[in-house]
Amino acid sequence: MIHPDHIFKDALYNHETPLDGKASFQGVMQKRKNKRRGFFWFSLSSVLLLLLSLTAASLFKSSATQPLNVVKYDSENAESGFSKDTKDQASAVEAQSVSESTAASGSAPVSPEFKLVREKSASGVIKTASQPGNNRGRSNNADLAISAGSNTNSSVAFNTDAMTNTDAVASVQLVSGNAQELQSIRDVLAWIKQIKSRGIADDYIFQLLPTEGVELPEPLPFHLPRKARFNPIFELNVTTAGNGYKNFRESQDVTVAGNHRFSQYQGIMLFDMGRGVNIGTGLGYMESVGIGKALISEWKIDTTVAPIRITKAQNISYRLNKVSVPLAIRYQLGFGRKLVRISASAMPGIMTVSSGTMFSRDAIQSMDMLKKNTFVMDARLGAGLYYQVAPKTAISAEPMVQYQAIPGAQWKSFNRFGFGFGLGVVFRP
Amino acid sequence: MTEQQLVDGCIREDRKCQEQLWNVYATKLLTVSIRYCQNREDAEDVLMEAFVKIFNNMSAFRGQSSLETWMRRIVVNTSINKIRSRKFTESIDNEVLHIGYSDNAFDSMDAKVLISMLESLPVGYRMVFNLFAVEGYSHKEIAELLNIDEGTSRSQLAKARKSLQEMIEKKGVINT
Numbered sequence: 001m002i003h004p005d006h007i008f009k010d011a012l013y014n015h016e017t018p019l020d021g022k023a024s025f026q027g028v029m030q031k032r033k034n035k036r037r038g039f040f041w042f043s044l045s046s047v048l049l050l051l052l053s054l055t056a057a058s059l060f061k062s063s064a065t066q067p068l069n070v071v072k073y074d075s076e077n078a079e080s081g082f083s084k085d086t087k088d089q090a091s092a093v094e095a096q097s098v099s100e101s102t103a104a105s106g107s108a109p110v111s112p113e114f115k116l117v118r119e120k121s122a123s124g125v126i127k128t129a130s131q132p133g134n135n136r137g138r139s140n141n142a143d144l145a146i147s148a149g150s151n152t153n154s155s156v157a158f159n160t161d162a163m164t165n166t167d168a169v170a171s172v173q174l175v176s177g178n179a180q181e182l183q184s185i186r187d188v189l190a191w192i193k194q195i196k197s198r199g200i201a202d203d204y205i206f207q208l209l210p211t212e213g214v215e216l217p218e219p220l221p222f223h224l225p226r227k228a229r230f231n232p233i234f235e236l237n238v239t240t241a242g243n244g245y246k247n248f249r250e251s252q253d254v255t256v257a258g259n260h261r262f263s264q265y266q267g268i269m270l271f272d273m274g275r276g277v278n279i280g281t282g283l284g285y286m287e288s289v290g291i292g293k294a295l296i297s298e299w300k301i302d303t304t305v306a307p308i309r310i311t312k313a314q315n316i317s318y319r320l321n322k323v324s325v326p327l328a329i330r331y332q333l334g335f336g337r338k339l340v341r342i343s344a345s346a347m348p349g350i351m352t353v354s355s356g357t358m359f360s361r362d363a364i365q366s367m368d369m370l371k372k373n374t375f376v377m378d379a380r381l382g383a384g385l386y387y388q389v390a391p392k393t394a395i396s397a398e399p400m401v402q403y404q405a406i407p408g409a410q411w412k413s414f415n416r417f418g419f420g421f422g423l424g425v426v427f428r429p
Numbered sequence: 430m431t432e433q434q435l436v437d438g439c440i441r442e443d444r445k446c447q448e449q450l451w452n453v454y455a456t457k458l459l460t461v462s463i464r465y466c467q468n469r470e471d472a473e474d475v476l477m478e479a480f481v482k483i484f485n486n487m488s489a490f491r492g493q494s495s496l497e498t499w500m501r502r503i504v505v506n507t508s509i510n511k512i513r514s515r516k517f518t519e520s521i522d523n524e525v526l527h528i529g530y531s532d533n534a535f536d537s538m539d540a541k542v543l544i545s546m547l548e549s550l551p552v553g554y555r556m557v558f559n560l561f562a563v564e565g566y567s568h569k570e571i572a573e574l575l576n577i578d579e580g581t582s583r584s585q586l587a588k589a590r591k592s593l594q595e596m597i598e599k600k601g602v603i604n605t
Binding site for chain 1: 594
């Protein structure tokens with residue numbers, strides 16, 4: 001009885017295989033150096049990414065938690081509207097109590113830039129709301145606390161700027177008071193919140209405030225301007241995708257297990273054509289790589305014996321790089337800072353690198369059809385989310401389908417359609 | 430240069446000591462990786478990868494076992510990781526290697542023939558047999574290393590032994 005354990009251990013445990021291949025001490029040291037370099041770049045990019053995230057988060061947080069400047073409304077004094085009158089100290093304090101920043105400052109500052117002139121009707125409905133023409137306020141006076149009614153009446157604190165950034169009223173407290181009057185205040189607040197959520201600037205809100213009664217205008221369908229604005233919008237995006245074939249097909253004469261990956265980087269300058277349509281162009285760079293193993297079978301036919309199938313394995317890989325000039329169109333629709341964006345691009349360009357062997361699941365083909373400097377045309381269509389992270393900055397995330405056309409090429413091994421995922425940063429200076 | 434001096438030199442990143450370590454152990458450890466990997470190219474990749482780990486982690490060597498045993502473990506672990514990452518190509522390589530056999534290869538029993546026999550085994554059999562029979566791992570250790578049951582390890586070993594016995598008897602490599 002043969003006991004393979006001893007045979008193999010005795011023969012192989014201390015066996016030395018001569019080094020005649022690529023393995024060498026220099027190779028090890030080079031590999032080590034490369035790993036360290038990779039680690040360095042990985043660390044650097046991680047730190048940068050972390051810093052970017054922290055910066056974005058702090059920007060977002062700071063704009064969302066701007067201190068409230070309390071403006072006190074004195075219902076007893078319809079002429080002045082807002083006052084620091086001592087007889088209203090109690091209601092001022094009441095207003096302050098709903099504003100953390102005001103509580104910190106210990107005073108109830110009156111906004112110098114606007115005032116609401118209120119004429120209380122018999123029903124207590126706000127009649128007029130207006131701004132002095134010279135002082136149409138920006139967002140620094142947008143935080144508003146209204147103490148409606150007398151000292152014992154209602155008090156409302158309201159941060160419109162916070163609503164811009166968080167789509168939420170920072171704090172609204174109705175302490176007490178005439179129910180009808182409170183309802184009218186609620187209506188105004190709700191209306192302001194509604195239109196603020198569409199990204200309209202503060203000065204525009206007050207421009208839109210009704211001068212008579214509380215009839216509220218219909219909000220705009222989109223927060224986007226209706227008219228074309230030729231201020232450039234810059235977009236940087238990266239799209240990446242990959243697919244792999246893991247299993248060989250025994251029935252095929254040629255079958256491949258491998259992976260394809262591509263990444264496309266684009267920098268685009270867009271112009272706002274109004275109603276959510278942006279059109280522009282820029283520069284794009286694509287790199288596409290594939291690596292795999294092909295199983296190629298041949299039948300050896302001999303008259304004396306049955307045909308024999310001889311199967312060989314072959315490592316295959318390819319690389320394609322392309323520079324393109326993307327022509328892009330974007331259409332944004334939705335409400336507030338969270339939009340849905342549809343994007344389409346045509347990307348005419350030329351190949352800058354073309355090497356190796358292209359493959360699909362059951363075909364391989366040399367790159368003769370796609371040489372360097374060949375003209376190629378890609379197109380892609382995507383739809384996804386577009387989210388405003390800061391007043392001038394938005395990010396987009398969109399799945400997309402890409403179609404690659406190579407005029408004149410007869411590809412057996414080329415998949416014209418690909419599905420990818422794109423991430424982008426949009427900056428509106 | 431003693432083993433301890435080599436270790437100390439490698440910890441100090443002394444290039445001469447590192448090269449000496451390579452010259453002493455590379456050929457032996459290449460056999461280890463060849464036994465696990467499916468081809469020479471992969472085995473050489475594993476060897477270089479393992480030496481990178483050895484040089485990077487030399488300070489973790491506590492001297493509880495011999496330096497060679499410690500390095501062998503690293504090579505074995507690196508080989509297993511390599512096999513896991515390339516498992517999907519198993520069927521193809523087995524087929525090709527099988528075609529590559531010729532009867533003449535079995536005329537003499539040398540390490541090359543035995544390695545060829547190991548290579549013709551399915552990956553699971555080969556790993557368990559190598560770990561148990563050649564490296565001296567227990568079934569418990571194998572089970573932990575390969576993330577399988579001890580029972581699976583035992584059955585794979587039995588099947589591997591049977592296949593190797595049949596191969597040896599059929600080809601007359603060993604005259605019993």
